[in-house]
Amino acid sequence: MTDAALQAIRERLPEYVETVTTKSKGGFYTCPLCGSGTGPNKSGAFKVQGEKWHCFSCGKSGDVLDLLGEIERIPDFRDRARRAEELFGDGGVTATAAPVRREPKLEPEPTFIPHDLANRSLTAYERNDFCRWLARVFGNETAFRLADMYHIGTSKFYDGACIFWQQDIEGNIRGGKIMAYDRETGRRIKEPHTRVTWVHRAMKIEPYNLKQCLFGLHLAASSSKPVAVVESEKSAIIGAGVRPEAVWMATGGKGTLNRAMLEPLQGRRVVLFPDLGAYDDWTAKAKGWPGVEVSDVLERRASAEDRAAGLDVADFLLRENEAIGGRSGF
Numbered sequence: 001m002t003d004a005a006l007q008a009i010r011e012r013l014p015e016y017v018e019t020v021t022t023k024s025k026g027g028f029y030t031c032p033l034c035g036s037g038t039g040p041n042k043s044g045a046f047k048v049q050g051e052k053w054h055c056f057s058c059g060k061s062g063d064v065l066d067l068l069g070e071i072e073r074i075p076d077f078r079d080r081a082r083r084a085e086e087l088f089g090d091g092g093v094t095a096t097a098a099p100v101r102r103e104p105k106l107e108p109e110p111t112f113i114p115h116d117l118a119n120r121s122l123t124a125y126e127r128n129d130f131c132r133w134l135a136r137v138f139g140n141e142t143a144f145r146l147a148d149m150y151h152i153g154t155s156k157f158y159d160g161a162c163i164f165w166q167q168d169i170e171g172n173i174r175g176g177k178i179m180a181y182d183r184e185t186g187r188r189i190k191e192p193h194t195r196v197t198w199v200h201r202a203m204k205i206e207p208y209n210l211k212q213c214l215f216g217l218h219l220a221a222s223s224s225k226p227v228a229v230v231e232s233e234k235s236a237i238i239g240a241g242v243r244p245e246a247v248w249m250a251t252g253g254k255g256t257l258n259r260a261m262l263e264p265l266q267g268r269r270v271v272l273f274p275d276l277g278a279y280d281d282w283t284a285k286a287k288g289w290p291g292v293e294v295s296d297v298l299e300r301r302a303s304a305e306d307r308a309a310g311l312d313v314a315d316f317l318l319r320e321n322e323a324i325g326g327r328s329g330f
């Protein structure tokens with residue numbers, strides 16, 4: 001195949017995509033590889049830009065030959081080129097055969113935690129070290145309001161541990177993350193080892209398909225405020241206490257952010273607030289996500305000392321809270 005013929009075939013990507021998948025919202029398509037866009041929100045993650053395509057859900061990308069090879073399971077480039085000639089004709093003029101479409105792999109349904117199990121944990125805050133620290137920062141009234149808002153539970157798995165329940169916009173409880181914090185500093189306990197696990201692991205609930213959602217996502221069902229997304233659950237809770245003009249949610253980790261997490265928030269203003277050192281990563285991930293902004297406020301405000309100390313969003317919010325006069329409780 002000549003270079004000119006190959007280039008002509010690559011230019012037929014938009015037409016080929018139309019034959020193997022369907023259009024979704026905002027100029028996106030349902031991904032013909034991972035099936036993103038087949039869920040209840042029908043919002044695709046597959047984008048075509050010129051001669052290239054990219055799926056923001058499964059992360060795959062390439063040109064028309066790469067897509068054809070993935071769909072028809074053709075690993076060799078020369079075999080892909082020959083198949084492309086059959087589909088598009090010599091020089092990419094006319095398609096002579098219909099592509100073989102691979103049905104997207106259906107993911108298993110997520111497992112949900114029973115509400116009565118989660119509700120039993122919403123007590124005993126006097127031995128919940130995270131909530132005790134929260135009261136020292138905001139005072140008892142605000143701390144209990146935040147604990148109620150985010151459904152913070154108490155766990156016996158680690159001494160003084162809390163539970164951050166992940167509840168989706170339909171009210172289903174996807175999982176509960178058990179974490180231990182120092183009641184004086186509010187920082188995670190990492191010595192002699194990090195104390196983090198999940199409720200289903202602690203209770204040995206098997207089989208269990210954990211499909212995470214944003215921590216705090218349930219709040220979107222009852223509020224039309226802009227959404228602020230941070231990395232840690234602690235940062236989201238602090239944000240709600242300091243800046244209540246937004247609905248604060250958390251990904252639960254730097255690498256956990258993905259487009260599927262934000263699908264339930266389509267049509268709303270969403271601002272991502274990455275921790276120091278994560279701005280480039282989150283900006284790259286969010287490129288092309290409709291309605292999503294990435295704030296560089298931490299990168300602009302942080303001093304060399306802040307960076308050396310590894311401060312996060314929560315640290316900057318706590319500074320702001322101290323500046324306006326935080327209250328102490330307990």
